[in-house]
Amino acid sequence: MKKIQWVVLLAFFLNTLQTTGQTASFASQTASLDRLQFFLDDRPLEMTVATDFRKMQSERKKGVYQNGSVTMNLPGIDPITEDIRLYARGEFRRQNCRMPGLMVNFKTPNSPVLSPLKKMKLTCGCGPSSNEERLLLTEYLIYKMYTLFTDMSLKVRLSKVTYRDTREKMKEYTQYGFLMEDVDDMAARNSCKEVEGKTFVTEQTNRKQMTLVAIFQYMVGNTDWSVPNYHNIKLMRSKEDSLSLPYVVPYDFDFAGMVNAYYATPTQELGIEKVTERLYRGFPRRMDELQETLDIFRNKKEEVFALVSGFELIKKNERDLMLRYLQEFYTTIENPRQVQKIFIDNARTQ
Incomplete structure (x- = not known):
């Protein structure tokens, strides 16, 4: 009888450790996604953004969200895949680019880990070519350059992004882009408001x-x-x-x-x-x-x-x-x- 009790107690103890470990892991992931700390880390991250890109390209109204998903590989954290919402932004790029800039809303009912990131702009290359990527990387450098001169600047984080069309109407490709700090966060850092x-x-x-x-x-x-x-x-x-x-x-x-x-x-x-x-x-x-x-x-x-x-x-x-x-x-x-x-x-x- 005592042997059975010890087995039950051991099983309970191990289960508690596993649950506690999962909770701690989840908490550590969430903590690492503090929006201010997110942009202090210069290490590039990897992302896969999946949605109906053809539908997005045909949408002519501004700010119309559609559903999608993102897989984010952050340094030191297991890959996270969650639902997001996103829309095409930028007057010129919406009309002239194969891939417009994106507004990504991480805060959805099905994104418990990424929700703290809230909304961020994702700047993408105008198209999938290496030349488009070079232009984007140069623009990224200008943002980084400006942060050298003043704290009243929008921080950016380099990301290697895979664009995956959920209806397979567009060929998947991978290219560098960058996420941009939210304006409200930048203002708050400077004791200001927009x-x-x-x-x-x-x-x-x-x-x-x-x-x-x-x-x-x-x-x-x-x-x-x-x-x-x-x-x-x-x-x-x-x-x-x-x-x-x-x-x-x-x-x-x-x-x-x-x-x-x-x-x-x-x-x-x-x-x-x-x-x-x-x-x-x-x-x-x-x-x-x-x-x-x-x-x-x-x-x-x-x-x-x-x-x-x-x-x-x-x-x-x-x-x-x-x-x-x-x-x-x-x-x-x-x-x-x-x-x-x-x-x-x-x-x-x-």
Whole structure:
């Protein structure tokens, strides 16, 4: 009788250990998916996104979700497969790309582990070719570059993504993409909240931050942005001062000259023929203001160049082209006459 009791107790003990282990494992997986920590990890993750991509491509209404699933391979964690919802985003890419950008909503009733990630943008290559992937990796580098200059920037995480069509109407392929931090999380990191639905002209924003943004856009050769139209920018304001001037946060750099995408063309009104031609779209600043901001760029030069030169997912000859493009900017800002001409004399006035 005692022998039977010991067997029962041992079985109960082992079952308790197994259950506790499963619970701890589940808890550790969930903890590792804290959204802030998720973007502090630079290790690329692997994902498989499955949905009816043909249906998505034919959907012309914005923001219409459809069901899908994702398998996520995070470093040190067993692969996780759960249901998600997603939709195509981006005006240009929805109309012109085989694979548009995606909004992925991890928070569904059938996603207990991935739900903490909530919603994130997934930036995809316009198509499955290696050239499309190179363009995307260059845009990823620009996001990483901008985080070197300010915490008021959207963090990104590189992901190797397999796109699988659930109806087998599109050939499966794998390509690098990147997930983007949610705007609310970025604002919270900076004790701010997003501003929406209010019209601001460029000079109604935080002057110092606007100067940084405009010069950064000049550095990477990006003219595809506008404050009044909220075009490829987000605005956020201090939680402690609801009347303060909002901070400008740029995103979406695929039209930048540094990327030099085959589909990117500048707006005719700007007077430049190709996106690789730099044009300063900021307003004039005093020379002392400019030099204060340009010192930030000077101080970060080594980190910027190290970021690009060490990114081996892009071929060396292409990295060299990017470095030469960046060096042109740094040569310019060391020339006082050029600084006066570009950022003061020829700056925007309206």
